[in-house]
Amino acid sequence: MTTPHQDTTLFAPAGQALGARRAALLTTRHWVWAGVLAVAVVLPFVFQGFVVFQLTEVMIYGLAILGLNLLTGFNGQFSVGHGAFYGLGAYVTAILMQRYGVAYYWTVPAAGGVCFAVGALFGLPALRLQGLYLALATFALAVALPQLLKFHGLEDWTGGVQGIVVDQPDVPGFLPIDTDQWLYYFTLAVVLAMFAGAANLVKSRTGRAIMAIRDHPIAAAAMGVNEPLYKTLTFGVSALYTGVAGALGALAVQFVAPDSFSLFLSINFLVGLILGGMGSLPGCLFGGLFVLYVPNIAESVSRGLAGAIYGVIMLLVIFVMPSGAAGFTRLAFAYVSRWRNR
Amino acid sequence: MKNLTRRTILTAAPALAFGSPLLATRSARAAKQYGPGVTDTEIKVGNTGPYSGPLSNASPIPISMAAYFKMINDEGGINGRKINFISYDDGYSPPKTVEMTRKLVESDQVLFTSGQLGTPTNSAIWHYMNEKKVPQLFVSTGATKWDDPKGHPWTMGFFVSYQAEGRIYAAYILQNKPDAKIGVLYQNDDFGKDYLKGLVDGLGDKAASMIKVKDSYETTDATVDSQIVELKAAGCDVLVTIAIPKFGAQAIRKVAEIAWKPLHILNGIASSVGVTLKPAGLENAKGIITDNSFKDATDPQWQNDAGYKWWVSFMDKYYPAGDKTDSQNVYGQSIAATTVQMLKQCGDELTRENVMKQAANLQDLELPMLLPGIAINTSPTNFAPIRQAQMRRFDGERYVPFGPVLTGAIG
Numbered sequence: 001m002t003t004p005h006q007d008t009t010l011f012a013p014a015g016q017a018l019g020a021r022r023a024a025l026l027t028t029r030h031w032v033w034a035g036v037l038a039v040a041v042v043l044p045f046v047f048q049g050f051v052v053f054q055l056t057e058v059m060i061y062g063l064a065i066l067g068l069n070l071l072t073g074f075n076g077q078f079s080v081g082h083g084a085f086y087g088l089g090a091y092v093t094a095i096l097m098q099r100y101g102v103a104y105y106w107t108v109p110a111a112g113g114v115c116f117a118v119g120a121l122f123g124l125p126a127l128r129l130q131g132l133y134l135a136l137a138t139f140a141l142a143v144a145l146p147q148l149l150k151f152h153g154l155e156d157w158t159g160g161v162q163g164i165v166v167d168q169p170d171v172p173g174f175l176p177i178d179t180d181q182w183l184y185y186f187t188l189a190v191v192l193a194m195f196a197g198a199a200n201l202v203k204s205r206t207g208r209a210i211m212a213i214r215d216h217p218i219a220a221a222a223m224g225v226n227e228p229l230y231k232t233l234t235f236g237v238s239a240l241y242t243g244v245a246g247a248l249g250a251l252a253v254q255f256v257a258p259d260s261f262s263l264f265l266s267i268n269f270l271v272g273l274i275l276g277g278m279g280s281l282p283g284c285l286f287g288g289l290f291v292l293y294v295p296n297i298a299e300s301v302s303r304g305l306a307g308a309i310y311g312v313i314m315l316l317v318i319f320v321m322p323s324g325a326a327g328f329t330r331l332a333f334a335y336v337s338r339w340r341n342r
Numbered sequence: 343m344k345n346l347t348r349r350t351i352l353t354a355a356p357a358l359a360f361g362s363p364l365l366a367t368r369s370a371r372a373a374k375q376y377g378p379g380v381t382d383t384e385i386k387v388g389n390t391g392p393y394s395g396p397l398s399n400a401s402p403i404p405i406s407m408a409a410y411f412k413m414i415n416d417e418g419g420i421n422g423r424k425i426n427f428i429s430y431d432d433g434y435s436p437p438k439t440v441e442m443t444r445k446l447v448e449s450d451q452v453l454f455t456s457g458q459l460g461t462p463t464n465s466a467i468w469h470y471m472n473e474k475k476v477p478q479l480f481v482s483t484g485a486t487k488w489d490d491p492k493g494h495p496w497t498m499g500f501f502v503s504y505q506a507e508g509r510i511y512a513a514y515i516l517q518n519k520p521d522a523k524i525g526v527l528y529q530n531d532d533f534g535k536d537y538l539k540g541l542v543d544g545l546g547d548k549a550a551s552m553i554k555v556k557d558s559y560e561t562t563d564a565t566v567d568s569q570i571v572e573l574k575a576a577g578c579d580v581l582v583t584i585a586i587p588k589f590g591a592q593a594i595r596k597v598a599e600i601a602w603k604p605l606h607i608l609n610g611i612a613s614s615v616g617v618t619l620k621p622a623g624l625e626n627a628k629g630i631i632t633d634n635s636f637k638d639a640t641d642p643q644w645q646n647d648a649g650y651k652w653w654v655s656f657m658d659k660y661y662p663a664g665d666k667t668d669s670q671n672v673y674g675q676s677i678a679a680t681t682v683q684m685l686k687q688c689g690d691e692l693t694r695e696n697v698m699k700q701a702a703n704l705q706d707l708e709l710p711m712l713l714p715g716i717a718i719n720t721s722p723t724n725f726a727p728i729r730q731a732q733m734r735r736f737d738g739e740r741y742v743p744f745g746p747v748l749t750g751a752i753g
Contacts (some may be wrong), residue, residue: 164463259435264435
């Protein structure tokens, strides 16, 4: 995997005044992020309920794609089955809330924990599988999940084909906002925390080990990186992220059913990952935007040809931004700064 | 801020953000009362359906609905108002149904939705619609739970529910074979259990003594051979098969193979000649009994029937690409016609409250493609528009209807 990874290339040494430039760029970046955050905070007051709901879903899909990105973009392990972890997280939340009366905010870490355990366990046998074979194994996971959810032995918990209706989370009494807005902010907070965690992770020693395994497993092993351990852990963390997204998804949609977590969901995550940019954190949110909105756009152009139009848009995006939205932004940034320095 | 953001935008300025025309016009005139989505010239009706995804073969239902509304509009609409039928693709994915339904209600501002397709998809928006008090009418699914006027007063079903069908079979057995030894083969999920409950309820006190064996299968099973053998060995003389087409066909073939001759009752959704009976062997399927509420478009006996002839001319003109052997085109047209009747009854009082009131006030509505003697009836305590069906027997080539129209009342 030779995906350019994030940030570091942006600050590649280019001159002597590196320190100063870097500081200047960092401040620019901070301003950009502060602006993005400010917009994100204001949005729910600008749009009506269902758009707020859509934006919440974009963040949730972005988070799910981030989970997949940690595994595929940073660690080089393929998964075509992350919809299964998303579904698992959603069901953990639904079952805990509706069966055991657990408060909704506790179910989110619980879903993350369960998915981490399942992901790490799945990662163990997956160690023996490389590339396409691993992709196939995870594919099996995605195919199996909807059937398992319908399995009558588990029906007392999963509600079978009928699924589970999830209660609307209550807005804290002191806040003058409605449920959609509250869910948006709750999701925003969780997603911000998770993205910050991921950013720290990939910058850390552990992150470097994870990426070293992707770039050159043998060299990484020679450097003393414990490959099986890191691979398994990455699988677990990746499942955790996607599982938390699933939990948030269950809260936002307020309903879970086997049909919600079909194979197509996993494919959508993969599409979002590649179009957003492998190995990029902000790119995941672009992936979320694409996954949610582009099918709607395609349908509004022509219902009969919706699938074809979706494909055309996807091809266009790939041609214009071959390294994903993140790579495109990076190129644009580099171009602008080169032009300024002339 | 609460009032400033959501409510106000919803009721006063729905279009500001998204460029849809200003619609929430509240007429000053006393005689006319308009809810969201209604003007002097238009009524907005919402719908979601699986145009893509695993169930896309069910998309003729919303397509034929749209065709029927186009015909009504071409004929001048209802009291001068055209129906603006907005139907979105949900790919049979419940989260997408939620998203699209919220778009219909909050952005497009439809007066109500009609004929939304699928059990899990409708379940996903069930609470939302009832909380928002938006009528979710004539849903295209056979589950029994839509008939719940007390718990969910804004949702209404359409088809004969699985439980009602089970009761109809019970009524038939009680009348024609009161000393039957019944064996039941059912699919072990909500669908199968829904049916079984109807059958047991319908048999009433006699259920325990009449039903000798209840055997179930999983959709993951390879065959139902062992269950059939077991049911025969238990000495049953009536076999009720509650299955999807694949297992229905297996059951029919196995029954013939072991030379068992029970009275074989097959549930409606597995009764298709093409999908179930042909694979099982038409000769093996001879004598199968099932029920139906609609005219079978492939049945030659309707060739000269006025209703059928009208339906064919409607299809030719407004949905020429549609498959006239696909019963879903019958369902879609029937749902749309029921919707139109409800809107006619509303007159100029086109509010969500009145829509619900009139939907629960359909009396003896006969439709071109309903069997003679079957009519749509609703009331404030009955949210199941179609409750009746007629038995029919397969003669080796086609189904022959017989006997009276039966009602799925609790026995």
